Amino acid sequence: MKRLALTTALATLGMMSPALAETLKVGVATAQTGGLATYDAPVIEGVHIAVDEINEAGGIGGTMLIELLEKDVRSDAAQTAIAVQELVDEGVSVLVLPCDADPSLAAMGIVSGAMIPAISTCASSPTLPMVGGEYMFANFPGDNVQATVSAEWAWEQGMKTGYILYSPDTQYTTLPLYFAEVFDALGGEMLGQDTYSIGQQDFSAIVTRIASLDPQPDVIMTSAYEPDFPSFLNALRAAGVTSQVIGSDGIDSPTTFSLGAPAEGLVFTTAGYAAEGSPLAAFNAKYEEVTGAPSQTVFNAVGYDLVKVIEAATEAAGSTDPQAIRDALANLEGVQGATSVITYKGTDGMPVREVSMIRVKEGERELVGQPSPTAELIPAPRMQ
Amino acid sequence: MLTASPRNMAIALAAAAAFVIVAALVASGLGAASERVLSVFFISLIAVVGIGIYSGNSGVLSFGHLSFMAVGAYVSALLTLPAAMKAATLPKLPAWLAATELGLFPAILVAIVVTCAFALVVGLAVGRLDGSAATIATLGLLIITHGVIIGWRDVTRGSGTFFGVPRETSLWVAAGWCLAALVVARLYRDSVSGLRLRASRENAIAAGAVGVDMKRERLISWILSAAVMAVSGALIAHFLGAFSPKKFYFVDTFQLLAMLIVGGMTTVTGAVTGAVTITVVTEVLRRFESGFDIGAFTVPQVFGTTQIGIALIILFAMFRKAEGLAGLKEWEERVFARRGAKKTAAALPAVSDESALTAEHMTMRFGGLTAVNDVSVTLRPGEIVGLIGPNGSGKTTLLNMLSGVLEPTEGTSRLGETTLDGLPTHRIAELGIARTFQNIRLFPSLTVEQNVLVAGLSTGGGKDARARADAALARLGVAGHADKDAGTFSYGDQRRIEIARALACRPKLLFLDEPAAGMNREETDALMETLRGLTRELGIGILLVDHDLKLINSLCDRILVLNEGRLIASGAPAEIRRDPAVIEAYLGTSQTQDDPAEPGHQPTEENDP
Numbered sequence: 001m002k003r004l005a006l007t008t009a010l011a012t013l014g015m016m017s018p019a020l021a022e023t024l025k026v027g028v029a030t031a032q033t034g035g036l037a038t039y040d041a042p043v044i045e046g047v048h049i050a051v052d053e054i055n056e057a058g059g060i061g062g063t064m065l066i067e068l069l070e071k072d073v074r075s076d077a078a079q080t081a082i083a084v085q086e087l088v089d090e091g092v093s094v095l096v097l098p099c100d101a102d103p104s105l106a107a108m109g110i111v112s113g114a115m116i117p118a119i120s121t122c123a124s125s126p127t128l129p130m131v132g133g134e135y136m137f138a139n140f141p142g143d144n145v146q147a148t149v150s151a152e153w154a155w156e157q158g159m160k161t162g163y164i165l166y167s168p169d170t171q172y173t174t175l176p177l178y179f180a181e182v183f184d185a186l187g188g189e190m191l192g193q194d195t196y197s198i199g200q201q202d203f204s205a206i207v208t209r210i211a212s213l214d215p216q217p218d219v220i221m222t223s224a225y226e227p228d229f230p231s232f233l234n235a236l237r238a239a240g241v242t243s244q245v246i247g248s249d250g251i252d253s254p255t256t257f258s259l260g261a262p263a264e265g266l267v268f269t270t271a272g273y274a275a276e277g278s279p280l281a282a283f284n285a286k287y288e289e290v291t292g293a294p295s296q297t298v299f300n301a302v303g304y305d306l307v308k309v310i311e312a313a314t315e316a317a318g319s320t321d322p323q324a325i326r327d328a329l330a331n332l333e334g335v336q337g338a339t340s341v342i343t344y345k346g347t348d349g350m351p352v353r354e355v356s357m358i359r360v361k362e363g364e365r366e367l368v369g370q371p372s373p374t375a376e377l378i379p380a381p382r383m384q
Numbered sequence: 385m386l387t388a389s390p391r392n393m394a395i396a397l398a399a400a401a402a403f404v405i406v407a408a409l410v411a412s413g414l415g416a417a418s419e420r421v422l423s424v425f426f427i428s429l430i431a432v433v434g435i436g437i438y439s440g441n442s443g444v445l446s447f448g449h450l451s452f453m454a455v456g457a458y459v460s461a462l463l464t465l466p467a468a469m470k471a472a473t474l475p476k477l478p479a480w481l482a483a484t485e486l487g488l489f490p491a492i493l494v495a496i497v498v499t500c501a502f503a504l505v506v507g508l509a510v511g512r513l514d515g516s517a518a519t520i521a522t523l524g525l526l527i528i529t530h531g532v533i534i535g536w537r538d539v540t541r542g543s544g545t546f547f548g549v550p551r552e553t554s555l556w557v558a559a560g561w562c563l564a565a566l567v568v569a570r571l572y573r574d575s576v577s578g579l580r581l582r583a584s585r586e587n588a589i590a591a592g593a594v595g596v597d598m599k600r601e602r603l604i605s606w607i608l609s610a611a612v613m614a615v616s617g618a619l620i621a622h623f624l625g626a627f628s629p630k631k632f633y634f635v636d637t638f639q640l641l642a643m644l645i646v647g648g649m650t651t652v653t654g655a656v657t658g659a660v661t662i663t664v665v666t667e668v669l670r671r672f673e674s675g676f677d678i679g680a681f682t683v684p685q686v687f688g689t690t691q692i693g694i695a696l697i698i699l700f701a702m703f704r705k706a707e708g709l710a711g712l713k714e715w716e717e718r719v720f721a722r723r724g725a726k727k728t729a730a731a732l733p734a735v736s737d738e739s740a741l742t743a744e745h746m747t748m749r750f751g752g753l754t755a756v757n758d759v760s761v762t763l764r765p766g767e768i769v770g771l772i773g774p775n776g777s778g779k780t781t782l783l784n785m786l787s788g789v790l791e792p793t794e795g796t797s798r799l800g801e802t803t804l805d806g807l808p809t810h811r812i813a814e815l816g817i818a819r820t821f822q823n824i825r826l827f828p829s830l831t832v833e834q835n836v837l838v839a840g841l842s843t844g845g846g847k848d849a850r851a852r853a854d855a856a857l858a859r860l861g862v863a864g865h866a867d868k869d870a871g872t873f874s875y876g877d878q879r880r881i882e883i884a885r886a887l888a889c890r891p892k893l894l895f896l897d898e899p900a901a902g903m904n905r906e907e908t909d910a911l912m913e914t915l916r917g918l919t920r921e922l923g924i925g926i927l928l929v930d931h932d933l934k935l936i937n938s939l940c941d942r943i944l945v946l947n948e949g950r951l952i953a954s955g956a957p958a959e960i961r962r963d964p965a966v967i968e969a970y971l972g973t974s975q976t977q978d979d980p981a982e983p984g985h986q987p988t989e990e991n992d993p
Contacts, residue, residue, distance in 0.1 A: 032687035034635070070674050072687040077624050077631060078424045086417040101545040105626030109551045131547050131626075168537060171544050383473045 023065045024320050026051075026310060027087030028096045029107065030121055034075025039099035039299055043121040044070075046283075046303025046338075047096070049290055054311055061315050066307070073098060077106035088114045093320045094310050096121060101128050101171075108132045117326035119309070122302050125171045126381035129349025135326055139306045141340075142350040143171070143223075143248075144381060146269040147178035148373040149355040150221060150246045153267070155186040159218035159244060163191050163210060165232065166223065169198045174382070175223035175248055181379040183221075191217045196228060203232045211239040219243060225250030230259055237262040257363050266360045271298045272339035273356040273367045283338035298339060305337030309344075309351075346375060385846075387837060388574035388717075396652075396716045400566040403656070408559040419555040421667060426558035427619045429659040430565040432643045433652060434612030437569050438605045440649040441578055443585035444515070447637055448506075448522030449613050451529035454632035455502055456495040456614030457621035458533065458540055461549045463491040464622065469548040476538035488552040492561075492618045496611045503610030507603045514588075526637065533629045545628045546621075553623035561619060565612050570652045573714075576841050577604050579830075582650075583838045586827035589789060592809030593819050594889055595842030642694065646701045648708020650829075657710040662694055669693040712829045732855045735892045735923035739800025740764040741786065741817065746795035748781050748949075755781040757949040758795075765892050765925040768915065770936040770957075772929070773946035774969060779929045780822050782946065783895050786927075787819045788812040799892075814843055818891035820882040822898050822929070828871025832862060832881050835870045839888040849888075856887035860914060875902030880911070887918070893925045894918070900932050908932060912939055937961075945969065 028047070030040040051066045059065040069090055071083035080103035087095060088110055095111060095118035097104040104120045105128070111118045112133050119137045120128060126142035154162070162183050164176035180190050191213055194206045210220065220243050224232055229251050236245070247256075247268035256263055274280040283304055287295040295301070310325075312335040317324035330349070335342045340354040352375060357368035386393055404426070411422035435449045462470075462477075463486040470482050486494070510521045534543045572578045584591035584598040591598055621627055639662075647658020675685035701709060741763040748756040756778040763769055771779050784790040786797060788809040797804045799815050807815075818839075827835050836856055840849030857863040860880040865873060870881055879899050886894055896915075900908045912935060918924045930936055936943060936957070943960045945953040947969040953960055960966055 033691060035630075070685065072670065072673060072690070074690065075635070077627060078427075078620065081624060082417065082420045082424060085420045089415060089417050101547075102624075102626060102628050102631070105545055105547050106624040109625050131545075169534070169543060 022063070022320060023067045024060060024094070024310075024314055025067050025069060025090065025092040026094045026096065027084070027090070027092035027116075028068055028070040029073050029080055029083040029087060029098070030070075030096060031075040031098045031100075031103070032070075032072040036075040036098050036100050036103075039122050042297050042299035043099065043303035043306065045291070046287075046300040046305075047307050048303075049283075049287060049300075050304045050307030050311075052290075053286075054307065060311050064314065064320070066310075073103060075100075075103070077103045080104070080107045081110060083107075084110050084118075088116060092116065093314075093322045093325055094119070096306065099123050101125055101131075104128060104136070105132060108136055111135050114322070115326070116322040117313075117329050119306060119329075121306065122299060126348075126350045127171070127383060130381050130383075132349070134330075134349070137329060137344065137349045138351060139309065140302060140351075141249075141269075141271055141353045141355050142378075142381070143175040144178040144379045145350070145352065145373055146248050146355050147175050147221075148182045148378045149357065149371055150248070150267070150269050151179050151182035151186065151188075152373060152377065153357055153368070153371065154183065154219045154221075154244070154246065155188060157244075159188070161189050161191050161215065161217045161219070163213070163217040163220045163243070164193045164222065165196060165206065165220065166193065167196050167198050167228075172250065173198065173223050176221045177382065178379045179221045179246075182377050183219075185377060196224065196232075198228065201227055201231045203228075203235045207232070207235040207239045207241070210236065210243075211241050216241065217243050219246060221246045223248040223250055226253065226255055230255060233259065233262050233266070252358070257360060257365065259360075260363070263360045264362070267357055267368060269355045269357055271353075271356065272301060273358065273365075273370065275367060279336060279338050301338035305339055305342060308337045309335055309342060340370075341372070348381075350381070352378075385576050386571070386574050387576060387579045387834065387841070392716050392720055393570070393574060395720065396570055396714060397567055399716070400570065400652075400656075401563055404559050404563045404566070408555055412555060421663075423553060423555050423558040423623055424620075425659065425663045426555075426562035427553070427616055427623060428640060428643065428663070429656065430562050430619065431613060431616035431640050432647075432655045432659050433565045433569045434609045434616060435640060435644055436649060436652065436655045437572055437609035437612060438602075439644070440651065440654070441573060441581040441585060441605050442602050444518045444522075444602070445641075445649075446522040447519065447641070448510075448525035448529075449609065450632040450637045450640070451506075451525050452499050452503060452610040452613035453617035453620070454529055454533060454629065455499045456492075456617030457627060457632065458546070458617075459498045459614075460488070460491040460495040460618035461546060461621045461627075462539065463494055464488060464550050464552070465548055466550070473541065473548065474539065488550070488557070488618075488622055492615060495614045495618045499610050499614035499617075500607050503607045504603075507606040507610075511599050511603050511606070526633065530629050530633055533632075540629070543629055545626050547626035549621050549625045549627075551622060551625040553619045558619055558623070561615050565615060566652060566656070568608070568612060569655070570714075572605065572608055573652060576846065577601050579834060579838050580842055581605055582830060583827045583835075585650075586830060587825045589809070590821065590825035590827065591838070593787060593789070593813055593821075593825075594839035594885060595810045595813035596838065597808075597810045597842075642698055644708075646697055646708060648705075648710035648712070650707070650712050651710055651714045653713075653715045654708045654710035658708065661697065661709060665693050665697060666690050732852060732859065732887065732922055733890060734921065735765045735816075735925075737800070737816070737892055738765055739802075739892070741797065741799050741893055741925075743786055743797035744795060746782060746785055746797065747793050748778070748785055748790060749793045754949050756785065756792075756946075759946070759949075759951045761786075761927075761944060761951070761954075763893055763925050763927050766919055766923045767941045768919055768926045768928060768939050770928050770930070770940035770943040771946065772931075772933065772936055772943060776948075777946040777969075778949040779946055780897055781949075783819065783897055783927070783929060787817055787895055810842070813889050813891075816890075816892035817895065818886035818889040818893075819895035820879070820886055820897055820899060822901075824875070824878050824882060826870040826878055826882055826885075829869055831867055832857070832870050832873075833866040835881060836885045836888045839885045840890075843889040852890060853888045856884040859887065859917070860884040861910070876904070876907045879903065883914075891924060893927065895927045895929075897929045898931065899928070900930055900935055908935055911935075915939060 031037050055065050073080040073083050084107040097118050097120045099122040122140045124140045126144045129136045164180050166176040167173035249270040252270040272280045283301045284295045313325050313329035316328035332344045343352040354370045356370045359366045359368045411418040439446050467485050533540045580596045581601040643658035643662045648654025669690045673689040744760045746759045785792045836853040840852040862880050945966050952965045953963040
C-alpha cells in the first residue's frame with residue numbers, strides 16, 4: 001500500500017506540476033535475511049519511517065520525493081555485488097549497503113566505478129570508508145570514536161593510569177587499542193595490556209596480573225562482550241581490583257544490568273540514550289505510533305539517521321547528481337538525526353557522532369553524558 | 385583412457401562448451417548486472433562440479449570441500465594482492481611473499497598446487513574412514529580449516545575482511561574456467577579411475593573383489609576435486625575483491641550442496657541442472673520479493689521468498705526425485721545409444737599357471753560363535769570343487785576368508801608360493817582369485833558392460849580389458865544386455881552378469897556362491913555347461929557353493945562338506961553320498977536309506993555371516 005500511495009502521489013504530482021516531479025532514487029541493497037538481518041532489518045525499518053515522513057511533508061526541500069529501490073542480498077557478498085550492479089543500472093543516486101565490511105567492500109568496486117555515494121547501514125569499523133574509497137561512508141559511531149569518548153571522559157575524571165584488555169580475533173575487540181592511543185596522547189600512562197580469545201571465559205591469569213600491579217590502574221578498558229565480559233568483570237572484582245572499568249556498546253545488553261555488585265559503577269559507551277525530550281525519545285514515540293510496538297533496538301533510530309543524512313546531502317547538493325551528493329555528504333555538518341548530531345566534514349567518511357556514556361547504577365541505566373569527541377584526538381584507523 | 389565411447393564424450397564436451405559460451409554471450413548482451421549474475425553462477429557451478437567429482441563418484445557426501453575453496457581463495461589472493469597493500473595490511477608476511485605480485489592466472493595455478501598438497505595430506509587421513517564417519521570427518525575438516533584461517537592472523541587477517549584483492553574475474557575468465565571444470569569432471573567420470581570409483585560407490589565389497597583399490601581411487605578424486613574447488617575459491621576471491629573466512633563456511637556449503645543434491649550428485653549433467661535450477665528460481669523469485677502490482681492489487685514486499693522457493697525445490701527433489709532432477713545418467717547417455725553390436729569377442733586366455741590355493745586351519749570366530757573351525761582346503765586350476773553343508777555351516781564365511789573379505793581369526797592361505805594372509809580383496813583379485821556373491825553384488829546403476837569392464841580394467845594392469853570384458857559377456861551369453869543397467873535384470877541374468885564380471889578378472893580360480901539360485905532348470909543346465917567349459921577350455925579352477933545338489937553332483941570333481949563350521953567330509957561325489965557323517969548332518973539321523981544328495985533339497989536362501 002505504501003508503494004501504491006507513493007505511486008499515486010507521484011502521479012498526482014506529475015499531473016499537477018511536472019517541474020516538481022524529480023525524485024531521488026535510493027538503492028537499498030541490504031541483508032533482509034541471513035546472519036546480517038539482525039542488524040540490517042531494524043535499520044531499514046527506521047529508513048522507511050524517515051522516508052515516509054519526508055515524502056508526506058512534500059519531499060526533500062518540499063519538492064523532491066525519495067524513492068527506495070530495495071533488494072535483499074541475503075547476507076552474501078556476491079549477491080551484494082549483483083544487487084548493487086542492478087541498482088546502479090537503474091540509475092540510483094545513493095546506495096545503502098549492509099552492516100558488514102565484507103559485502104560492502106565487495107560492492108565497492110562497482111560503486112566507485114559508477115561514482116555513486118554508498119552508506120553502510122551500521123558498520124562501525126573505521127577502516128571501512130578508508131578501504132572503500134571516497135564513495136564509501138559509514139553511519140555508526142566508529143570504534144575509534146567510541147574509544148576517544150571514553151578515554152577523554154576518563155582523563156576528565158582525573159584518572160591518570162590505565163590498563164587494557166583486548167582480543168585480536170575481530171576488528172571490534174581491538175577497540176581498546178584506540179583507547180590506549182588516546183589516553184596516552186592526553187598524558188595518561190598505560191600500565192599494561194592483555195589479550196584474550198573470544199569465548200575464553202577463564203580470566204584468572206589476567207586478573208592475577210592486574211591485581212598484582214602496584215599502584216593499581218585508575219581505569220581498565222575493554223571491548224569484550226558476552227560471555228567474556230561478565231566472566232572477566234566477576235573475576236576482577238573477586239580479586240579485589242576496584243579500578244573503574246569502561247566497556248563499549250557490545251555490553252549494552254540486559255545481562256550487564258543483572259550482574260549485581262560487580263557491575264556497579266561500570267561505565268560504557270553506546271550509540272544513543274533516550275532521555276526525556278531528546279530526538280531519540282521522539283523517534284521511539286513515532287516508531288511506536290507507526291508500527292504499533294515499541295522500538296526494541298537503537299538500530300531503528302540509526303536507520304532514521306541514515307535517511308536524514310541523505311536528505312541533508314541531497315538538499316545541499318541541490319540535485320540528484322550522485323557526484324554532487326557525494327561531495328555534499330562529505331561536507332555535511334551538524335545534521336540532526338534521532339540518535340545524534342552527525343558530521344562528516346573533516347572525516348574520511350566515518351561520521352562524527354555523539355556517543356552516549358552510560359553508567360550502571362543499582363542495576364539501572366544512568367546517563368553520564370553525550371559528549372562529542374575532540375576531532376583532533378580521534379586516532380587514525382588501523383589497517384590490521 | 386576413456387571408458388565411454390569417444391563419440392558420446394565428444395558430444396558431451398561440445399555441448400558443455402556451447403552451453404557456457406552461449407550463456408556468456410547472452411549475458412554480455414544483457415548488461416553488467418546479468419554478467420555478474422552469470423559470473424557468480426559460473427563460479428558456483430565450478431564448486432558444485434568440484435564437490436561432485438568426489439561426492440558424486442564416491443558416494444561419500446562431503447561437507448568439507450569449501451575448505452579447499454578457502455585455501456584456493458587465500459593462496460591466490462595473497463599472490464595477487466598488490467605489494468603496497470600487503471605492506472599496509474599484512475606487515476608480518478614473510479619477505480618473499482610480501483614482495484610477490486602475480487597475475488590471476490599464475491596465482492590460480494599456484495593455488496591449485498598448494499590446495500592439492502593440502503588435500504593429499506587431509507585425504508590420507510579422511511580416506512581411512514568410510515560412510516557416515518567419512519562425512520563427519522569432512523565436517524571436521526571444514527571447521528578446523530575455518531579455525532586455522534581465523535587464527536593465522538599474520539597471513540589471513542583473521543576473521544576480518546581480506547580486502548584489496550584485484551577484481552580480475554571477468555565474465556569470460558569465469559566462463560573459461562567453468563568450461564575447464566566441466567571438461568575435467570566429465571572426463572574424470574568416464575576415466576578408468578572414475579569408473580572404478582563409481583563401481584565402489586555402487587558396491588564397495590564387489591569392487592574390491594574385482595580388483596578395485598577403493599582408497600586409491602577415492603584419494604585421486606579427492607585431490608582432483610580439491611583442485612577444482614581451489615579454482616572456484618580463487619575466482620570468487622577475485623570477483624568480490626573482499627572476503628572473509630565466513631564466505632567459506634556452513635551457509636555457502638549448504639547452498640552449493642543443495643544445488644548438487646537437487647540436480648543429482650552422480651553426474652555432471654546433475655551438477656549443471658542443479659546449479660541452473662536454483663539460480664533461475666532465485667533470480668525469478670528475488671524479482672518478485674520487492675513487491676509488484678497485478679492489476680489493481682499490490683503484492684507487498686516480502687523478503688525471504690527466495691529462500692522459501694529454494695527450500696520447496698529441495699523438498700520436491702527429495703520426495704519425487706531422490707536421485708536428483710537429472711537422475712543417474714548423463715544426458716547424452718540417455719539420448720544417444722552406445723556403441724552398437726559387439727565385435728565377435730576374442731577368446732579369454734587359458735590359465736597357464738598351475739599354482740593351487742592352499743588354505744590351512746582356517747578359523748573364524750564372531751564373538752563367542754565359531755563360524756568356521758579349523759578347515760583346510762586346496763583348490764587347483766582346472767578342477768571344480770563343490771562346497772556344501774546345511775544353512776549356517778560356514779560356507780560363505782569360508783569363501784569370504786579365502787577371498788580376503790574377512791580376515792581369518794586363525795589359519796593361513798596361499799596361492800602357489802604367495803601368501804594371501806592379510807591381503808586386501810583387490811590384491812587377491814589381482815593374484816587370480818575372482819568370486820561372485822550369494823546375495824548378488826552387481827553395480828546396479830552401471831551398465832552391464834561397465835560392470836564387466838571395470839573388472840577387466842582393475843586386474844592384470846588393465847591389459848586387453850575391453851576384449852576380456854567382451855569375451856566374458858559372450859561366454860555367459862549376456863552380451864546382448866551390455867548397454868542396459870545391470871540392476872534392471874532378472875535374478876538369473878544378474879547371476880550370469882556377475883560370473884562374467886568375475887571372469888573378466890582373468891582368474892585362475894573362481895569362487896561361485898550359489899550361482900544357480902533363482903534360476904530355473906533349463907537355466908541351471910545351461911550354466912552347468914558354461915562352467916564345465918571354463919574348466920575344460922580355460923583351465924580355471926572353480927569352488928562352487930550351492931544347495932542344488934544335482935548341480936553339485938554332476939559338475940564337481942570333489943565335494944567338501946561343512947557342518948557347524950567343521951569340515952566333516954571330503955571326496956568324490958559318490959563317496960560323499962555314502963558318508964554317514966554327511967547323511968546325519970543333512971537328515972539328523974543315522975539311517976542310510978535316504979540319499980541326501982538329491983535334487984530339490986533346501987531351496988531356501990542361505991544367509992551365512
